[in-house]
Amino acid sequence: MADWEHVLDALVRERGAALVRYAALLTGGTAEAEDLVQEALVRAFSQGRPLREAHAAEAYVRRAVLTVFLDGYRRRRRWSGVRHLLAGAETTDGPEDASAARADVHAALATLRPRLRACVVLRYYDDLTVPEIAGRLGLSDGTVKRYLSDAIHALEGALGPLPVARTLDVTLLPTGRTR
Amino acid sequence: MSTDLSRALHDAVDGPVAAGRPALDTTGVAARIRRRRAVRAGVRGTVGLGAAGAVALGAATLARSDAAGLPAAVPGAEPGACGSAAESLGSTHGDASIEVVGAGVGVLSATSWQYDSRGPLGSLQGRELAVSFTTVLDAGPGATAELVPSLDEPPHLAVVRDGIVVSVPGPARRTPAQEAVDSQARLDPSGLNPGGHDASAPRELVVDLAACGTDGEPLPPGRYDVYAWTDAASPGERVVDGPWELELLERASTPVPLPAGFPADVPLVPGELVEAVELDGTTASGWLVTVGVAGTDGRQRALRALADAGYTAASAELLDGGRTPQSGLTTLLDAQHVVELSETVGTRHDRELTYRIRER
Numbered sequence: 001m002a003d004w005e006h007v008l009d010a011l012v013r014e015r016g017a018a019l020v021r022y023a024a025l026l027t028g029g030t031a032e033a034e035d036l037v038q039e040a041l042v043r044a045f046s047q048g049r050p051l052r053e054a055h056a057a058e059a060y061v062r063r064a065v066l067t068v069f070l071d072g073y074r075r076r077r078r079w080s081g082v083r084h085l086l087a088g089a090e091t092t093d094g095p096e097d098a099s100a101a102r103a104d105v106h107a108a109l110a111t112l113r114p115r116l117r118a119c120v121v122l123r124y125y126d127d128l129t130v131p132e133i134a135g136r137l138g139l140s141d142g143t144v145k146r147y148l149s150d151a152i153h154a155l156e157g158a159l160g161p162l163p164v165a166r167t168l169d170v171t172l173l174p175t176g177r178t179r
Numbered sequence: 180m181s182t183d184l185s186r187a188l189h190d191a192v193d194g195p196v197a198a199g200r201p202a203l204d205t206t207g208v209a210a211r212i213r214r215r216r217a218v219r220a221g222v223r224g225t226v227g228l229g230a231a232g233a234v235a236l237g238a239a240t241l242a243r244s245d246a247a248g249l250p251a252a253v254p255g256a257e258p259g260a261c262g263s264a265a266e267s268l269g270s271t272h273g274d275a276s277i278e279v280v281g282a283g284v285g286v287l288s289a290t291s292w293q294y295d296s297r298g299p300l301g302s303l304q305g306r307e308l309a310v311s312f313t314t315v316l317d318a319g320p321g322a323t324a325e326l327v328p329s330l331d332e333p334p335h336l337a338v339v340r341d342g343i344v345v346s347v348p349g350p351a352r353r354t355p356a357q358e359a360v361d362s363q364a365r366l367d368p369s370g371l372n373p374g375g376h377d378a379s380a381p382r383e384l385v386v387d388l389a390a391c392g393t394d395g396e397p398l399p400p401g402r403y404d405v406y407a408w409t410d411a412a413s414p415g416e417r418v419v420d421g422p423w424e425l426e427l428l429e430r431a432s433t434p435v436p437l438p439a440g441f442p443a444d445v446p447l448v449p450g451e452l453v454e455a456v457e458l459d460g461t462t463a464s465g466w467l468v469t470v471g472v473a474g475t476d477g478r479q480r481a482l483r484a485l486a487d488a489g490y491t492a493a494s495a496e497l498l499d500g501g502r503t504p505q506s507g508l509t510t511l512l513d514a515q516h517v518v519e520l521s522e523t524v525g526t527r528h529d530r531e532l533t534y535r536i537r538e539r
Contacts, residue, residue, distance in 0.1 A: 005209060016203040021192045038208050045212045105187040125188040138269040155184070162184050 003052065004045050011054040011061065012041075022062060025121050026069045028110040040064035062126070066118060066136070108158035116151040119144055249345040249399070250391045259408060261347055261391030265339040268406055268419050277334050277407045277420040282309035282354065282383050283475040283522070283530070299424035300405055301475035302529070304431055306388040306397035308336075309354045309479045314409065314418065333384055334409040338398065339422065346398055348386035355482035355509070357383040358492050385479070388427070400427050428474050435470055445516055445536055446488045448472055448481040453531060465537030471528030478522040481532050482509060485520070489513050515539060 011019075016037070023033035023040075044051065044064045051057040109117050115137070122133045134144045156162050253262025258269065281300030300310060312334050338346035389395045404422030431449045438455050450472035458464050472480075490511035510519050519535040 004212070008205060008209060008212070012203050012205050016205075018192050020203060025188065025191060034203060037203065038205075041205070041208050042211045105184070105191060120184075121188065124185040125192060127185075138266075152184075159184075 007051050007054055007057050008041065008045055011057050014054055015058050019058065019061060019065065022121075022125065023065050023069070024106070025109055025125065026065070026114075026117055028106065036065055036068055037061070039068045043068065063136070066122070070114065070118060070137070104159055108155050111158065112151055112154060115139075116147050116154070119147040120151045120155070123148060249340060250343070252343050256344075259335060259337045259344065259347070259406075261344055263337075263344045265337070265342050265344060265404070265406060265422070268337065268408060269417070276314075277409060277418060278313040279334075279336075279405070279407050279420070279423055280311050280313075281423075281425075281475065282311070283478055297423070299426065302426040302428055302473075303388075303476040304428045304472065304474040305476050305480045305483070306427070306430075307385050307476070307479060307483065308348060308388055308405075308425070309383055309385040309476065311383050312407070332409075334407040334418075336386060337406045337408075338388060338425065339404045339406060340401065345391055345403070346388055347391065348388055351384040351386050354383045354385045354479060355486045355492065355511075397430075398427055400429050402426050431473065441466060441468075442516060442536065444488065444513065445518060445534070446484040447534065448477055448484055448532060450477070450532075451528065453528075463537070465535065468534045468536065469531055470534075471531045473529050475529060477530040477532050478509075478520065481520055481534075482511070485511050485518060490518060512539065 019037045019040075020030065020033045023036040024030055027033045027036055040061050041064075044057065044061045051060060109120065112120065118137060119133055122128045122136060123130075128136065130141050130144050130148070133139075134141045137144070139147075152162055250262045252264060253260075256263035256267075258267040279300065281298075284298060284301045300308065314334070333351045336348045337344045338348065387395070388398045390398050403425045405425050406419065406421035407423075408417055408419040433449055435447045435450060435452045437447070437452075438457070440457065441455070445466075447468065447470055450470040453469040453471045454467070455469075456467045458467060470477075470481075490513050492509065492511055509521075510517065512518065515538060517537050517539055521533050521535075523531050523533070
């Protein structure tokens with residue numbers, strides 16, 4: 001077995017589920033997420049780059065997941081098909097519940113346009129800065145700020161206040177909408 | 180209640196895995212990776228062998244090798260131009276995308292033509308790439324609008340290897356199959372296409388795959404990525420999409436051994452002769468010949484050979500929006516013969532082409 005195959009095996013065994021769930025933040029569905037991760041694995045491991053250990057490979061595959069996601073019209077069309085699953089603007093009071101929060105976040109993310117969703121995932125999961133997101137997506141800093149502002153505005157409609165999200169390391173641009 | 184978005188996302192990705200969830204199957208993934216790596220290694224090996232040969236054979240061969248080689252990166256090259264980095268094309272700003280579908284890669288079922296707009300564009304022996312384009316705009320929640328780019332302004336293409344643009348195909352022209360479809364549409368007596376073409380149907384176009392920096396030298400065998408972009412769908416904003424995989428095969432040149440009496444003015448695509456039957460005139464006369472070929476562009480190459488020999492389109496089936504299905508039948512003729520060409524997915528070959536030949 002070649003070195004890359006050992007790394008692939010270890011990566012999928014240890015972090016395969018997490019990669020699929022990362023992809024599901026973008027796609028909104030597990031089946032599409034598995035397709036996305038498989039394609040990302042093929043791209044990442046076919047390039048001949050020395051992916052010698054699983055941790056480094058995971059970061060590279062996550063980047064490939066994002067690239068494949070943004071490339072994919074067919075998947076984009078599927079997202080359009082699940083937008084009716086919008087959880088709505090109502091929020092429920094009660095104790096913090098992690099699993100409920102996850103479900104809500106998935107449903108809320110599914111309502112966002114693909115690029116907004118990508119910005120949210122890069123900012124709040126990958127912890128990238130605005131300039132880093134801009135570089136990753138080929139956008140200007142200002143566009144990323146606008147996308148994040150619009151995304152947070154939309155997510156708050158479904159999830160309620162997002163206090164941490166409002167403390168961005170950027171100055172959010174007004175969207176002209178009132179809440 | 181308020182939600183910590185960062186925590187919720189990390190929980191969603193890194194939280195406990197639900198029991199019973201099957202692990203990601205990597206068997207097929209590993210096979211695809213092995214194949215890609217083998218192709219890349221093969222290409223590198225071929226280049227290395229060519230370089231060694233050039234040293235042995237002298238300066239003239241070296242110059243030929245340089246001319247046939249692929250270009251290196253050109254710092255500062257315009258995005259999409261020869262030698263530019265694929266990354267410089269950027270990505271689409273907005274919710275527009277381009278569908279590019281390779282001719283001959285779809286699957287024709289009893290009722291429809293199925294294809295994957297993200298799937299590979301095909302494996303080609305020839306160095307003509309036949310594709311159809313559709314520009315897709317996100318028209319709001321749950322809706323998309325599909326536009327067919329003008330034949331006069333189709334999307335631009337860039338062929339990329341190792342992240343560098345190595346071919347900028349163009350200009351685009353209609354494929355022989357598309358010319359046949361259009362010919363039939365103009366002559367359609369049913370009135371179903373009163374204006375001639377169905378403007379909403381994607382059209383099949385063909386471009387030459389010549390290497391950058393050469394005098395039209397065809398691209399060498401190997402695996403490439405293809406990107407498409409257009410400025411037309413969204414004024415002021417470039418729409419970029421891709422990549423699509425494209426595999427270029429070694430070009431077969433062995434002519435098909437033909438039986439005695441076969442009409443010499445009917446060029447057959449190089450490949451393996453599967454069957455050649457001279458019809459005895461009981462129910463029909465002429466020839467029925469089947470040739471097996473490697474790659475997905477057998478039909479395109481067969482039609483090109485006939486067109487180059489002077490055959491013109493007589494009619495063609497117009498199926499599924501004008502795209503050419505694999506089993507589509509195209510009829511061409513010259514002064515002496517009528518040739519009906521059809522294609523199927525072969526059992527021993529990638530494609531099998533059947534020629535039905537009769538005298539006019």
